[in-house]
Amino acid sequence: MLTASHYGVVHFGNLDCEAVVLTTGERGYVRRQLVKLLGFSERQKGARFAAFLQEIAPNSLSSLNKKEATVLLPSGQKAQFFPTGIIADIASTVVDSAIAGTLHRARKGIVGNCLTIMRALAATGEVALIDEATGYQHHRAPDALQELISKLLRQSCASWERRFHPDYYRALYRLFNWRYQGHDQNPPHVIGQITLRWVYCPVLPQDLLGEIRNRKGISQKHHQWLSDRGLAHLESQIHAVTAIARSSVDYPDFKRRCEAAFAGAALQLGLLLDEFDEQANHYEQAL
Incomplete structure (x- = not known):
């Protein structure tokens, strides 16, 4: 089981999401919080969320299937790990689809959250946001x-x-x-x-x-x-x-x-x- 050495809450504007840094140095999010961050109900899990990813960002879904795993948090609780890089792909694709008029009407409710995420990532890099939130920036090796x-x-x-x-x-x-x-x-x-x-x-x-x-x-x-x-x-x-x-x-x-x-x-x-x-x-x- 993967282990998180650092934990914190990332602020995407007025939206929050739990983030972790693994003992390997890899950054990512707690999956249940990420689903909520994107504008979905926390009850929308498993196959339904995977279907959304397959529709919006199939390449990211493929990457997620290879990397998603159970992680042990510093609190002792267990959670699903969601690696960085994917959230930007999802948010930008949703916004682009909305601009092009091709976004399914059932997805229009998440456009506002995706815009907020994009603005936050544009101002500060994803890795920097997580390092600041978890305090990992003070523990990085000199090299x-x-x-x-x-x-x-x-x-x-x-x-x-x-x-x-x-x-x-x-x-x-x-x-x-x-x-x-x-x-x-x-x-x-x-x-x-x-x-x-x-x-x-x-x-x-x-x-x-x-x-x-x-x-x-x-x-x-x-x-x-x-x-x-x-x-x-x-x-x-x-x-x-x-x-x-x-x-x-x-x-x-x-x-x-x-x-x-x-x-x-x-x-x-x-x-x-x-x-x-x-x-x-x-x-x-x-x-």
């Missing part, structure tokens, strides 16, 4: 960052796969009144800088980004060096940035919203942000 890098990076470059959906580019192009013409179009340099600033930097440590830059070849992309866990963080952030871009009036509005959502991470970017602002201002003046 925790190096361990994190080893978990988020691949040993060798993966073959290229499309990670950024056309909807992401359409949302960004709209901010500049540009027309997105499809996969074959090379994005303007400013789009790449937006991706670095608001997708990669808020979710990946600067040391990790530096390691990627040292490893990758000229034609390789950052995401080709990310492990499955790193890609999960990346995809969650892509969803968040796409949602902000869709709801923004123009680039200055988008910039303000991102600065508010990712302020903690943005403060760490230093000169990179100053350089980007000069480039972005150039584009704004050219419009």
Whole structure:
């Protein structure tokens, strides 16, 4: 049986969920609380909740089936462990389906909770939320960052796969009144800088980004060096940035919203942000 070394309550805005850190260092949630967090009745268990996951996030259900297990809490009680990474996939898919008008009417009651979850994850990373809630941030080993890098990076470059959906580019192009013409179009340099600033930097440590830059070849992309866990963080952030871009009036509005959502991470970017602002201002003046 898995054992939790740290326990606490994570606050997603005005929503709460019990979280744990296992003795292995893996973070996650108490399943019964997570079901309630998503807006379901605590009585909605087992096959019914699995059916919801199969409909909304089948890839996450497959991952959950491999990882979900009974965990012993510090209190001595037993609970089902729900690993990190899945909640962001569920929340973003529900919100995207609601925007597209494809969400089943029986699911509309959980949209508000999913929006709250997405806003909280956009402001603070999922791992950071759990570490703060459980106090684990004060017990991490000095080499925790190096361990994190080893978990988020691949040993060798993966073959290229499309990670950024056309909807992401359409949302960004709209901010500049540009027309997105499809996969074959090379994005303007400013789009790449937006991706670095608001997708990669808020979710990946600067040391990790530096390691990627040292490893990758000229034609390789950052995401080709990310492990499955790193890609999960990346995809969650892509969803968040796409949602902000869709709801923004123009680039200055988008910039303000991102600065508010990712302020903690943005403060760490230093000169990179100053350089980007000069480039972005150039584009704004050219419009």
